[in-house]
Structures are given as C-alpha cells and as structure tokens.
Amino acid sequence: MNKVETFNFETNEVRTVVIDEEVWLVAKDVAKTLGYSRTADAIKAHVDEEDKGVGKIQTPGGMQQMTVINQSGVISLSLSSKLPSARKFKRWVTSEVIPSVLKNGSYTKPQSTLQLFDNALQVMKEQETKINHVVDRMDEFEDAQEIRSWEQTELLRMRRNKVFAILGNKHTKRYKALSSEVYQAISHDFKSQFNVPRYNALPRKRFEDGKQFFINWEPSNLLELAIKGAEQTA
Structure with a gap:
C-alpha cells in the first residue's frame, strides 16, 4: 500500500501518493479545489491519459482505487480553471507539495548515504526533465488559448x-x-x-x-x- 499524505490548500484537502518514485495527487481533490463542479468531466476533458493513473487510497469507507494525476495533469487543470486562485494553487503544488513529499522520502527503503545521494540526484534530473517538458506544454497551451x-x-x-x-x-x-x-x-x-x-x-x-x-x-x-x-x- 502506498502511503497517503494530505495537504491543505485554503479550505480544501489534497491527498498525495507516491507511485514508482513519482508524486501523484488525487484528481478529484485537485479538480474540486480548482472550482470544477463536475470533477470527472473536467479531468476527462483537460488531463491527458499519460498524466493519469490509479492509486490505492485509504478512505473512511475503506481502501479505494482512485484516479490520480501527476504534476503535468495538475498544471493542465489549473490552466483551464476560471478561479483567480488557480495560478496560486499550481505554484503551491509544484513548489511546496511535491518537494515536501519527495523530501520526506517515507516511501523509500533504507539505503546507504551514497545510494541516497545517487537516487536523489537521479530524481532531480528526472524532475528537471519533466518540468522542462511541462513548461514547453504550458507555453504551447497558453499561446493557443483565446482571451478570457x-x-x-x-x-x-x-x-x-x-x-x-x-x-x-x-x-x-x-x-x-x-x-x-x-x-x-x-x-x-x-x-x-x-x-x-x-x-x-x-x-x-x-x-x-x-x-x-x-x-x-x-x-x-x-x-x-x-x-x-x-x-x-x-
């Protein structure tokens, strides 16, 4: 079972889970925080399949499989949101939530100092590649959008x-x-x-x-x- 960490953005809870050393967020939580009333429709319309996954999330009703999205998916939902706080939420996820989950590292096995350093360096390289990819997609997306x-x-x-x-x-x-x-x-x-x-x-x-x-x-x-x-x- 993957460990679930919960973060609070204003009055909304956002659950995170680490899958294969990548931070994923519960899609429904993200969509709700960004003001989407029909969260499932918003996720289907704005998030690419490659940015979606399934995570096992502990809920009051027991263990459930829930749709989760990665950083790229969060940014896609943020860009399409009409809430003024969407930009602030996007920055919060990328600069606070994801680094915090990666820093805690509770999902990793005990390793030597050298292994930890090598793994951290590899994660940083992968994250840099993904962030560069996301930035490119953001530029393309925003360029194509009509005025509000x-x-x-x-x-x-x-x-x-x-x-x-x-x-x-x-x-x-x-x-x-x-x-x-x-x-x-x-x-x-x-x-x-x-x-x-x-x-x-x-x-x-x-x-x-x-x-x-x-x-x-x-x-x-x-x-x-x-x-x-x-x-x-x-």
Missing part, C-alpha cells in the same frame, strides 16, 4: 472609449450620425489586423497588442472627412 471574458470586456471598453474620443458622447449629432460606421470600421480593422473572426478569438498572448491597437487606431481618410463634415453641420 474579462479581457474581452476590457477590449470592448477601450473600443467604446475610442469611439467616444472621436465622435463625442452618445448625445452628440456626430455620434448619432456616424457611430455605426465608426464601430464597423474599428471592428473590421481589428479583425483584419489580428486575423480573427471575433474579439474573443484573439489569442491570449496578443491581448496587450489588442489594447495597443485601440490606443493607436485612427479612422480612414474617407471616414475622417465624413466626421469633419458632421462637425460642420453640428
């Missing part, structure tokens, strides 16, 4: 403010006469600039570029003439 809802809201707010800066508020004649054309033009230019069909399709890594777009955007010469004409008739 709050980021889309921020872009739309900047778009509105840009239109107000050009036409004035909603009560001006210029706004009433040309707001549709200006909104259409700025939206067309944004989608063309970033090659996206809609605002929330913008990759997260381009969010700052999207904000800068609205700061720098200016109407075309033809639209500028229409705005000046509206000013003269206002």
